[in-house]
Amino acid sequence: MPLRCLIADDSDHFKKAARLFLEAEGVAVVGVASTIAEALGRVGELRPDVVLVDIDLGGESGFDLARRLYDEGGGEPPPIILISTHDEQDFAELIATSPAVAFLPKPRLSKQAIDEILRGADA
Template identity: 50%
Template sequence: MVVDDNPYFLNAARCLLAHQDIAVVGVARNSDQALRLAEQLRPDVALVDIDLGVESGLELAGRMQRETGPTPLSVILISSHAEEEYADLIEASPAVGFLCKTLLSGDAVRTLLAGVDDGHRDDPVNGPPGR
């Protein structure tokens, strides 16, 4: 699932990921839509824009962890801004990682999720921290 307040980005991300064998089961433009869809569709992962206009994607990430069912939803935060601008907030969030929108790809999503499986929060470009 992809959550972003920009309808053009939602469409582009859906098309890009679908062509890279990532099934996008739903898109949402705000927190209410995202929570409702996550509850209904039970996606494996949600890509959530940090800046949802007047809403906070960071806050939404926490709500998705708490409010979308017995199995916590994996959240990957996304932004058009560099990770360094939000590093402390990302680290403190329940998200499994961060992707800059310009680096969004099926492989980047799979790499972040693989890092969760092996207990690391991997950077899909530079690898795990400290390596």
Template identity: 60%
Template sequence: MVRCLIVDDCLHFLTAARDLLEREGVDVVGVASTGAEAAERIEELRPEVVLLDIELGAENGVEIADRFRRDATGEPPPTILISARAEQDCAHLIAACSAVGFLSKTCLSAAAIRALLDEGRGNRPGEG
């Protein structure tokens, strides 16, 4: 079971995403609504993956993901950027980021998360 932290400033999305992912076998160990709160939760909860909204209120999710990697005391968990916007609308941001991938919020699923994690580890589908 994948241990996941969801970082988004929309309470409705946090609730819906948590419900969906937990039904699909993902252990959502916590949620956060700011970059600072997410950093605290990462240290406290040690998730295996962080789902991070690109547009996090006044904060930039790409910068937050890079800060997680830069400021980590150990190996930081992989970060997957999420957005209500389409991937092509965010492509320039995604390409410049340390995140392992991107998921549109409408495509969020346990299988999509696992596929991105496997890809980030260099595994072929089904090897993970």
């Protein structure tokens, strides 16, 4: 069964490109969201295996979304991977204290990178 992924990002262009790219690699992108409220609803409804969360959700914070997904996840929230075009060092402290399992730069986004992160999170 393919990995089921939800993408939370405020850029429609990125969501479309990431969906096409990941689906070509065999990842099922079951949904996308642009806001915290939309993402929370979609995760509850779709139950993805992993959630990719952009650090900068327009006027909202991906860190806030990660915390809420974790806190409101009902026992076993899906793994959260923070994504961004920003350098990881710009947010190192916030990433370290977030419930996300990892940070993945957008240019490195791939099924292989996601699989490696999830394998490491399970170990």
